[in-house]
Amino acid sequence: xxxxxxxxxxxxxxxxxxxxxxxxxxxxxxxxxxxxxxxxxxxxxxxxxxxxxxxxxxxxxxxxxxxxxxxxxxxxxxxxxxxxxxxxxxxxxxxxxxxxxxxxxxxxxxxxxx
Amino acid sequence: xxxxxxxxxxxxxxxxxxxxxxxxxxxxxxxxxxxxxxxxxxxxxxxxxxxxxxxxxxxxxxxxxxxxxxxxxxxxxxxxxxxxxxxxxxxxxxxxxxxxxxxxxxxxxxxxxxx
Numbered sequence: 001x002x003x004x005x006x007x008x009x010x011x012x013x014x015x016x017x018x019x020x021x022x023x024x025x026x027x028x029x030x031x032x033x034x035x036x037x038x039x040x041x042x043x044x045x046x047x048x049x050x051x052x053x054x055x056x057x058x059x060x061x062x063x064x065x066x067x068x069x070x071x072x073x074x075x076x077x078x079x080x081x082x083x084x085x086x087x088x089x090x091x092x093x094x095x096x097x098x099x100x101x102x103x104x105x106x107x108x109x110x111x112x113x114x
Numbered sequence: 115x116x117x118x119x120x121x122x123x124x125x126x127x128x129x130x131x132x133x134x135x136x137x138x139x140x141x142x143x144x145x146x147x148x149x150x151x152x153x154x155x156x157x158x159x160x161x162x163x164x165x166x167x168x169x170x171x172x173x174x175x176x177x178x179x180x181x182x183x184x185x186x187x188x189x190x191x192x193x194x195x196x197x198x199x200x201x202x203x204x205x206x207x208x209x210x211x212x213x214x215x216x217x218x219x220x221x222x223x224x225x226x227x228x229x
Contacts, residue, residue: 006157009155043204043206043219045218098212099212099214102160103214105158105159108157
């Protein structure tokens with residue numbers, strides 16, 4: 001069964017550094033998402049992406065965050081200048097359509113900011 | 115605004131015992147409802163969903179959940195727990211009419227299964 005893949009599984013970075021989290025959604029899916037889960041807290045929506053543009057973003061997704069689909073397969077989340085509070089598990093997700101297809105999640109990237 | 119509450123951040127049951135994980139939602143219009151499971155070091159896997167039709171829905175691994183509009187609940191059950199059921203379980207909602215998109219998650223319930 002096709003799956004969403006995320007790399008790396010664990011990323012450690014120093015505060016202030018830029019980090020790029022990578023995702024390969026399921027190949028025929030059209031809608032892409034990033035969620036995050038701070039340790040011990042809820043899974044929170046960050047951003048949705050469709051037709052090469054952001055369709056919705058949360059309050060968390062400020063100017064330090066950006067997303068990109070640089071080619072036909074990858075979907076990336078960039079954090080320009082990481083803060084300690086960005087430490088979390090970041091999940092990528094995709095779906096084929098909004099009406100009949102639930103989200104498929106990747107295994108996540110654990111980001112640790114020191 | 116929609117919200118989801120899962121009662122109990124940690125539930126422990128013995129192998130073979132009934133599993134009951136509670137989920138209540140708040141929404142002006144009954145949403146679509148989902149249960150996801152997260153095994154250690156893995157992503158979120160869809161267990162089951164309710165959109166329309168029969169209010170008792172069956173999912174993978176012997177789990178089922180019942181949508182009760184009057185109680186705004188969508189509790190997850192399994193008659194007999196197995197050691198492999200140990201994981202974190204998340205209830206989630208999305209506005210009616212879509213299944214993909216911005217999910218609102220509960221805080222999760224960690225299920226432990228004792229031998």
